Amino acid sequence: MPLPPRVSIVGASGALGQGLARRWAAAGIPLALGSREASRAQAAAAEVTAAVPGADMEFGENATAAEASPVVAVAVPFAAQAQTYKSIADALAPGTIVLDATVPLATAVGGKPTRTLGVWQGSAAQQAAELVPEGVSVVSALHTVSAAMLADPGHRALRR
Ligand SMILES: NC(=O)c1ccc[n+]([C@@H]2O[C@H](COP(=O)([O-])OP(=O)(O)OC[C@H]3O[C@@H](n4cnc5c(N)ncnc54)[C@H](OP(=O)(O)O)[C@@H]3O)[C@@H](O)[C@H]2O)c1
Numbered sequence: 001m002p003l004p005p006r007v008s009i010v011g012a013s014g015a016l017g018q019g020l021a022r023r024w025a026a027a028g029i030p031l032a033l034g035s036r037e038a039s040r041a042q043a044a045a046a047e048v049t050a051a052v053p054g055a056d057m058e059f060g061e062n063a064t065a066a067e068a069s070p071v072v073a074v075a076v077p078f079a080a081q082a083q084t085y086k087s088i089a090d091a092l093a094p095g096t097i098v099l100d101a102t103v104p105l106a107t108a109v110g111g112k113p114t115r116t117l118g119v120w121q122g123s124a125a126q127q128a129a130e131l132v133p134e135g136v137s138v139v140s141a142l143h144t145v146s147a148a149m150l151a152d153p154g155h156r157a158l159r160r
Pocket of ligand 1: 011012013014015016017034035036037040041074075076077078079080084101102103104105142143144145146147148
């Protein structure tokens, strides 16, 4: 059976990035983990490999990770969303599918985590769509998938 395509995770050192990485690694999906700092991506990869021995894992700065795969998940806080897309835009080849999980929480402006902000473009994903090069698709997903649940390998809803 052919290997599934590699999936990149931008913001892989964070709660959601780590959870997704562990679940996808456990499902046999090759990964490329990214961070603003290559050393944090390396640490994130080490954590996933400890949880899923033998996982196929590359790591590097966010742009390096983003150019490694046809599918790129972006898991960064709303406050960092625009700057993150600007940092990876040149690395996104035409045909890439970007999976954006950003929830525009009011914490981005010092507000409550139970509230969201209005986004001028309509949604965080629509903001992302404005920031990717032509030929790159943005899918809005995973907003209600809990990182804590992903981190619990025994969670029934996510067990393989
Ligand atoms: N946590 C959840 O359960 C959950 C569920 C669904 C959706 N989401 C959404 O997914 C996104 C990521 O959530 P998360 O909980 O994983 O976030 P997080 O742990 O706070 O941050 C994820 C990563 O973003 C990077 N980052 C880039 N710029 C940053 C900045 N200015 N400030 C702080 N971190 C920055 C950091 O990686 P480096 O420092 O290594 O670059 C950090 O490890 C958010 O938009 C959130 O709303 C979260």
